[in-house]
Amino acid sequence: MKESPQEKMLEEALRSSKLVAGGFMGTDSRHPARVIDEDWEQLQKCGFTPAQTARRMQELTDLAAPGLGNWLEAVPGRLQVKSEDFKGALVCPWSHPGLFAKRITTARRMDTGDQIVWTDLNLHMIAEHGFFEGRGAFFRIEPADIVRILFEGLT
Ligand SMILES: [Zn+2]
Numbered sequence: 001m002k003e004s005p006q007e008k009m010l011e012e013a014l015r016s017s018k019l020v021a022g023g024f025m026g027t028d029s030r031h032p033a034r035v036i037d038e039d040w041e042q043l044q045k046c047g048f049t050p051a052q053t054a055r056r057m058q059e060l061t062d063l064a065a066p067g068l069g070n071w072l073e074a075v076p077g078r079l080q081v082k083s084e085d086f087k088g089a090l091v092c093p094w095s096h097p098g099l100f101a102k103r104i105t106t107a108r109r110m111d112t113g114d115q116i117v118w119t120d121l122n123l124h125m126i127a128e129h130g131f132f133e134g135r136g137a138f139f140r141i142e143p144a145d146i147v148r149i150l151f152e153g154l155t
Pocket of ligand 1: 092093094095096124125128129
Protein backbone atom coordinates (compact mmCIF):
# COMPACT_ATOMS: atom_id res chain seq x y z
CA MET A 1 0.00 0.00 0.00
CA LYS A 2 1.41 3.36 -1.00
CA GLU A 3 0.95 6.17 1.49
CA SER A 4 -0.29 9.59 0.38
CA PRO A 5 1.77 12.57 1.61
CA GLN A 6 -0.99 13.30 4.17
CA GLU A 7 -0.89 9.73 5.47
CA LYS A 8 2.87 9.87 5.69
CA MET A 9 2.71 13.09 7.70
CA LEU A 10 0.12 11.57 10.00
CA GLU A 11 2.20 8.48 10.57
CA GLU A 12 5.22 10.65 11.36
CA ALA A 13 3.17 12.72 13.83
CA LEU A 14 1.90 9.54 15.52
CA ARG A 15 5.37 8.05 15.84
CA SER A 16 7.25 11.17 16.92
CA SER A 17 7.70 12.28 20.52
CA LYS A 18 6.87 15.88 19.63
CA LEU A 19 3.24 15.70 20.78
CA VAL A 20 3.57 13.17 23.61
CA ALA A 21 6.56 11.45 25.21
CA GLY A 22 7.15 8.18 23.40
CA GLY A 23 4.64 9.01 20.68
CA PHE A 24 1.20 7.50 20.11
CA MET A 25 2.45 4.33 18.43
CA GLY A 26 4.74 2.98 21.16
CA THR A 27 6.70 0.00 19.83
CA ASP A 28 3.99 -0.93 17.33
CA SER A 29 5.45 -1.39 13.84
CA ARG A 30 2.04 -1.84 12.19
CA HIS A 31 0.75 0.93 9.96
CA PRO A 32 -1.63 3.21 11.93
CA ALA A 33 -4.50 2.33 9.55
CA ARG A 34 -3.91 -1.34 10.33
CA VAL A 35 -3.93 -0.65 14.09
CA ILE A 36 -7.27 1.10 13.67
CA ASP A 37 -8.72 -1.74 11.57
CA GLU A 38 -7.59 -4.50 13.90
CA ASP A 39 -8.90 -2.71 16.99
CA TRP A 40 -12.20 -2.12 15.24
CA GLU A 41 -12.42 -5.85 14.49
CA GLN A 42 -11.57 -6.73 18.06
CA LEU A 43 -14.30 -4.44 19.37
CA GLN A 44 -16.79 -5.68 16.83
CA LYS A 45 -16.22 -9.25 17.99
CA CYS A 46 -17.22 -8.07 21.48
CA GLY A 47 -20.32 -6.42 19.99
CA PHE A 48 -19.23 -2.78 20.29
CA THR A 49 -18.16 0.15 18.11
CA PRO A 50 -15.52 2.78 18.94
CA ALA A 51 -18.32 5.39 19.13
CA GLN A 52 -20.21 3.36 21.74
CA THR A 53 -17.15 2.81 23.89
CA ALA A 54 -16.15 6.47 23.61
CA ARG A 55 -19.65 7.53 24.65
CA ARG A 56 -19.48 5.42 27.83
CA MET A 57 -15.96 6.66 28.58
CA GLN A 58 -17.15 10.27 28.15
CA GLU A 59 -20.04 9.65 30.56
CA LEU A 60 -17.62 8.27 33.13
CA THR A 61 -15.19 11.17 32.63
CA ASP A 62 -18.05 13.65 33.20
CA LEU A 63 -19.22 11.71 36.25
CA ALA A 64 -15.72 11.54 37.77
CA ALA A 65 -14.78 15.20 37.19
CA PRO A 66 -16.57 16.73 40.22
CA GLY A 67 -14.79 14.22 42.51
CA LEU A 68 -11.50 16.11 42.00
CA GLY A 69 -9.26 13.12 42.48
CA ASN A 70 -11.56 11.14 44.76
CA TRP A 71 -13.16 7.85 43.82
CA LEU A 72 -16.85 8.04 42.97
CA GLU A 73 -19.09 5.06 42.36
CA ALA A 74 -20.38 4.96 38.78
CA VAL A 75 -22.16 1.64 39.20
CA PRO A 76 -22.84 1.05 42.90
CA GLY A 77 -20.63 -1.68 44.32
CA ARG A 78 -19.23 -2.56 40.87
CA LEU A 79 -17.43 0.31 39.14
CA GLN A 80 -15.68 3.36 40.53
CA VAL A 81 -14.12 6.30 38.70
CA LYS A 82 -11.58 8.99 39.49
CA SER A 83 -10.57 12.13 37.60
CA GLU A 84 -7.20 13.87 37.92
CA ASP A 85 -6.10 17.10 36.28
CA PHE A 86 -2.54 17.72 35.22
CA LYS A 87 -0.84 20.87 33.96
CA GLY A 88 -0.65 21.30 30.22
CA ALA A 89 -2.66 20.34 27.20
CA LEU A 90 -2.52 17.86 24.35
CA VAL A 91 -3.27 18.27 20.65
CA CYS A 92 -4.81 15.84 18.20
CA PRO A 93 -2.17 14.29 15.89
CA TRP A 94 -4.77 14.46 13.06
CA SER A 95 -4.36 18.26 13.37
CA HIS A 96 -7.88 18.90 14.62
CA PRO A 97 -7.98 22.39 16.09
CA GLY A 98 -8.14 22.83 19.83
CA LEU A 99 -6.36 21.67 22.93
CA PHE A 100 -7.29 18.75 25.13
CA ALA A 101 -6.87 19.22 28.86
CA LYS A 102 -4.42 16.82 30.47
CA ARG A 103 -7.14 15.16 32.45
CA ILE A 104 -6.85 11.50 33.32
CA THR A 105 -9.83 9.35 34.15
CA THR A 106 -9.38 6.01 35.89
CA ALA A 107 -12.14 3.42 36.00
CA ARG A 108 -11.75 0.49 38.39
CA ARG A 109 -13.88 -2.58 38.81
CA MET A 110 -14.67 -3.05 42.47
CA ASP A 111 -15.30 -6.78 41.95
CA THR A 112 -12.03 -7.65 40.16
CA GLY A 113 -9.73 -4.68 40.85
CA ASP A 114 -9.05 -4.35 37.11
CA GLN A 115 -8.68 -0.80 35.90
CA ILE A 116 -8.15 1.29 32.79
CA VAL A 117 -6.93 4.83 32.40
CA TRP A 118 -7.58 7.37 29.65
CA THR A 119 -7.05 11.02 28.80
CA ASP A 120 -9.48 13.42 27.15
CA LEU A 121 -7.36 13.04 24.01
CA ASN A 122 -7.83 9.24 24.11
CA LEU A 123 -11.56 9.89 24.16
CA HIS A 124 -11.34 12.17 21.14
CA MET A 125 -9.09 9.80 19.19
CA ILE A 126 -11.37 6.83 19.88
CA ALA A 127 -14.57 8.74 19.06
CA GLU A 128 -13.29 10.54 15.95
CA HIS A 129 -10.53 8.30 14.64
CA GLY A 130 -11.19 4.84 16.13
CA PHE A 131 -7.60 5.03 17.39
CA PHE A 132 -6.67 3.35 20.69
CA GLU A 133 -2.92 4.05 20.18
CA GLY A 134 -0.21 1.59 19.23
CA ARG A 135 1.01 -1.27 21.40
CA GLY A 136 3.55 -0.08 23.93
CA ALA A 137 2.28 3.52 23.87
CA PHE A 138 1.79 4.91 27.36
CA PHE A 139 -1.95 5.44 26.94
CA ARG A 140 -2.66 2.46 24.67
CA ILE A 141 -6.00 0.93 25.70
CA GLU A 142 -6.89 -2.59 24.61
CA PRO A 143 -10.44 -2.56 23.24
CA ALA A 144 -11.11 -5.89 24.98
CA ASP A 145 -10.13 -4.33 28.33
CA ILE A 146 -12.60 -1.49 27.81
CA VAL A 147 -15.37 -3.99 27.18
CA ARG A 148 -14.37 -6.20 30.11
CA ILE A 149 -14.03 -3.36 32.61
CA LEU A 150 -16.69 -0.87 31.50
CA PHE A 151 -19.44 -3.14 30.21
CA GLU A 152 -19.14 -6.80 31.22
CA GLY A 153 -21.70 -7.72 33.83
CA LEU A 154 -22.79 -4.07 34.17
CA THR A 155 -25.35 -3.65 31.43
ZN1 LIG B 1 -8.73 14.50 15.95
